[in-house]
Amino acid sequence: MSSDILKQSRSAMKNAKVDIHTRLMKSYKQVPQWWFYILLIGSIGISLLMSFVWKDEVQLPWWGMLFAFALAWIVTLPIGVIQATTNQQPGYDIIAQFMIGYVLPGKPIANLLFKIYGRISTVHALSFLSDLKLGHYMKIPPRCMYTAQLVGTLVAGIVNLAVAWWMLESIENICDVDSMHPDSPWTCPKYKVTFDASVIWGLIGPQRLFGPRGMYRNLVWLFLIGAVLPVPVWVLSKIYPEKKWIPLINIPVISYGFAGMPPATPTNIASWLVTGMIFNYFVFRYHKRWWQKYNYVLSAALDAGTAFMGVLLFFAFQNEGVNLKWWGTHVDHCPLATCPTAPGIAAKGCPIFK
Structure with missing residues (x-):
């Protein structure tokens, strides 16, 4: 893999091999490099300005921003090569939060921002490259692709921010399971994972959890x-x-x-693991040639079917006030999950750690 990364790095500095797709795309006007430089410099400038103007709210200092930029710049190429080779994009979210948690303990917002700039930037960069590659094969003019990506990003950012703002203002006690109506669908399982991560890596900090005297020190x-x-x-x-x-x-x-694996409760994770192992074992054991030939098609079909059924269930049942109670979705099957784990703290029905 390291040889592939070096090879790709050297070829990027030289003229790449011209294939039939590249020759056909030469009929269109290419995107000038200064268009990308303007976006890069503008984004860096606005981000640094934010760390100076709203430094108390952002919590991430200017040098933390530069650290995040450097991290994204270093890892984007090797992760891109891995994704191009294996169709897998290794995540380093935990590593990024681990590093900034040691440097800036007790600052959850700074931890999240460092993750966004240091990790999510790589995700969006590779997604942007993937879209450009698709446009290259479909013979879409590069400037049209660039404009569509830029306008789509601006529209998505504005719409997402507006919808999130509206929901926070209009839905009372959103994401708070204890204060909401029992039948409310706004439980936010995925965003609770993000919130918990900001508390673990930012507010508490990895030093207290994984340091020499931490409870989880052996996990390091x-x-x-x-x-x-x-x-x-x-x-x-x-x-x-x-x-x-x-x-x-x-x-x-x-x-x-x-x-x-799906987010949230241990029941979801266990069912995902068991179903995947059993399904893949029997398919690979008894239909190996079929599995080798249609594996990617099967994966895409399962993803598309799940998304389709999710939309169908919402409009057919939840939107009409009919709530389906699936087995394992309302019970965590782990009553000790809410117990405190710090030594010496007593709670009703919970063990006391020493």
């Missing part, structure tokens, strides 16, 4: 384990070069499969 060893895991595969590929399937084992891709 997983960073070392993850770095060492690919080594046995590489060693085996050298010992048994005739086994062509050994180099195909990609530990980062296998590990990243867990990123597809």
Whole structure:
């Protein structure tokens, strides 16, 4: 993978190989580089200005902004090569929040902003490149693609901000399960995960949780384990070069499969894991050739079917006031999940940690 990254970096500095698609696209006017430079410099300038003008609300100082910019600049190329090769985009959200949590403990808003600038910038950059690649193959003029991306980003940002503002102002006790009506659909499971992450990595800080005296200090060893895991595969590929399937084992891709698990309750995660393992085992065991041929089509069909059924259930049932109570969605099956984990704190029905 490192050789691929170096190869792609060198080719980016030179003239790339001209294929039939590139020759056909030369009929259109290309996007000038200064268009991208204006967006880059303008975004950096506005972000730095925000850290100076609203420094108390933002909590992230100017050097923290520059740190986030540098992080995104360093990792975008290698992650882009991995995504182009494996169709997987490894996330480093936790690493970004871990780093800034050590540097700026007790500042949850700064932690979230660092994640946005240091990680989400990479996500949007690669998404932008993916759209440009699709437009390249579909022979859409580059300037039209650029304009559509820019206008779409502005419209999406304004609409999302307006809708979020309207919902916060009009829906009483939104996302607060204890204060809302029992049948209210506004429980916000995914955004609670974001809120919890800001509390864990920003307000509390990784030092208190994963430091030498933290309760979860042993979990830090997983960073070392993850770095060492690919080594046995590489060693085996050298010992048994005739086994062509050994180099195909990609530990980062296998590990990243867990990123597809649903958010929120442990019941969702367990059902996702069990269903996926059973389904893939039987399909691969008894229909291997079918699985190899239609795996990507099956994955896209399952995603599309889930999205379609979600919209259908909303308009057919929830929008008409009919709430379906699925098994496992209203009960966490873990009554101790709300218990305090700090040593010496007593709560009714909860164990006391020492």
